Amino acid sequence: MSRMLRFAWTVLLLALGALRRNKLRAALTAFGILVGVAAVTIVVALGEGASAAVGGRIDSLGENALIVIPQETLASGVKDDSALPELTEGDAEALAREADDVERAAPMLAGFSQLVWRDQNVATQTIGTTLDFFAIRRWKASAGSLWAPSAETVGDKVCVIGATVRRELFGTEDPIGQVIRIGQHPFRVIGLLEEKGQGPFGNDQDDAVIMPVLTMRAKLSPTRPGVVHRILLQGKTPESAAAAERQVTAILRQRHHLAEGAENDFRLRSQEEFRRTQEKILGVLRMLLLAIAAVSLVVGGIGVMNIMLVSVAERTREIGIRMAIGAREADIRVQFLTEAVMLALVGGAAGTVLAYLAVSALAHALKWEMGVSIDALLVALGTSTCVGVVFGFVPAHRAARMDPIQALGRE
Template identity: 40%
Template sequence: MLRALRLAVVLFGQSVRSLARHRGRTTLSAVGIAIAIAAVVWVVAIGIAGAERAAALLQDLGDNLVWVEAGSRNVAGVRTGSKSTSTLTLGDAEAILREVPYVQSVSPQVDGNVQIVSAQSNWSTRSRGIAPAYVAIKRFSIAAGALFNDEDVQLGRNVLVMGQTVRQRLFGADNPVGQIVRMNGQPFEVVGLLAPKGQSATGTDQDDVVMVPYSTANRKLRPAGQTWLDDIVCSAARPDLIEATTAQITALVRERHRIAPGQDDDFNIRHPEEVVKAQMAASETFSTLLLVIASVALLVGGIGIMNVMLASVSERRREIGVRLAIGAKPRSIVLQFLVEAVLVSLFGGGLGLAASLAGSSILEHAVGWSLRIPIESFVVAFAFSALVGVLFGYLPARLASRLDPVEALSSD
């Protein structure tokens, strides 16, 4: 053990002295490895941040969400747009909750745009008529006050909860709970404030909204006679039941709307999580592409190390010849040159890790995400550095060990 330790110290000292004789060349080779290692670490950090962001978006979408939307019809060859039909009703929502076994909760939804006025200001925003179940289905939470209840829905009371964007526009930093605002000329009491939710997967500000009982929205925020629903928001019991739930809802609503086989649906069933999953797949593909590019950079850095070691072998032929002539074994020559190659590579790996830490704040600003560089990446980076040194240092080391001592000593 002591002998092996002494040999390691000697090899390390000889390698450092040899590399120090050509500082410029050694440094340039190490910089090539450093760039590649920093690129790999950044790609890993971006991949982790992207995965965490996508998971958060999926979480925000809803609790196993199945979204039934008033759809479009083909009328005389003309396709009408989404929400252009008036056949989606409260009875459909009640039937879905009652007859589809995989559905655990349902909320009707009535959408609109309103001008909301407070004593201090006014703001144009989206109104959403809902049942209390909507907040849990869509994973909203209440920051202050409380959500209206089923009795408020049954009686069509003028109560609302508002998002943070509306609160800031109307009340600034003040607590709006208990305040009276006006919509469509009618007074509404603010009973709750929604917690911030941020942007949706499609870039919509989810905090720029007021929510009222759907009965109130139908009677007081829409033109007279409009009693149909824009959407029915459902929650399946489990994620693996979403597809079966969709099929059951489709069959039920087609039957209730008396849609004959072969006719178009007058509703759409959407799965917003598919958008996020597509974004996740695109992000994974992009991360893989970046990793390939970083790997190419690592390959280029390895080739740089190999060139440095080949040049070193060429310059030190006489030294190698002397060592072989006095009895040095070929494996000793191989070991010395491998140690030198690994040292250059590890030096580059250390520079790369330092660069990745220094540059992470710049990347955070560029991509708009909070980047977290995992501790494991440091271990992996040094391991890759050592591996590159061994792989690309072996050929020069092998060539050095196979030199003929006579030819080596006679070289200039």
């Protein structure tokens, strides 16, 4: 055992000595591995961070949320946009009442309006809905309050605003109790909503004004009585999501008098569907970036192989002398493999440091929770070792197979 340790130590010292004699060459070779390892590590960290960020944004939609939207039906194989089916407040009430696995249902009207307060003027999304909307979205007022239930039946001209609207319209002023003009109508701000940030599709959830659905229909979004643009639902549990979707589909088909075999005139989208779609997109992007990073790692490995081949050619006489005094082929092979692995490990270690700094900067810039995990560091170092072994084998084998007599005869 001690003999093996002495041999390993000797090989390590020889490898270090060879690298020290060619510092610039070693540094340039290690740089190729550095770039590859850093790229792979950063891509992995970005993938994990993006997945966590997207998951958080999807969760911000609410708890066990489902969305029902109208869907064009096909007439003779062509979409008939003039006959867009309609959802109603009655549909929402029926779903909340009849679907066993639906906890709440909130009808929604959506639009875009100009807001004016004093000399400030901003354009923002307007939403008309019920108090169930806030319960489903887990959205509370950070100042002021939501409207009273009675406001939904009398059409009070009151609204609550998101944090972005508050910043752009009021600046540092207290918005509670202020009267703003939305379109051509005065509204009193009664509440400021907690900040939610970006939604799953990059939209600013805080850039919105929300009011009772009856008020919005009367003042900002004239539609037929009871008609809404979408219905936001909350399933009772995550496990019952599939059952809730089946129940919603059956109830709406019955209410819309759809014949058996007819296409649905609505579409149901769940948080899980959003999650699957986003993960699929992220997965493709992650694989593409990993492929690019892997190419840079292979290029770095080829650099190691080329430099080691040059080193073998320059040290032919040294190899011949070592063989002449008793070194075996295996000893020569191990020595050059060790040099290749050390080059790769130095590059890999520097690459992980660079990746850590880059990921920290990206996390701060993107405001994502991400970092370089211990597993990622171990994988990076393991990958470096593998690159050193794989791309160092050919030079090491060529050195080990030299004829000592011919090697000694070379200048």
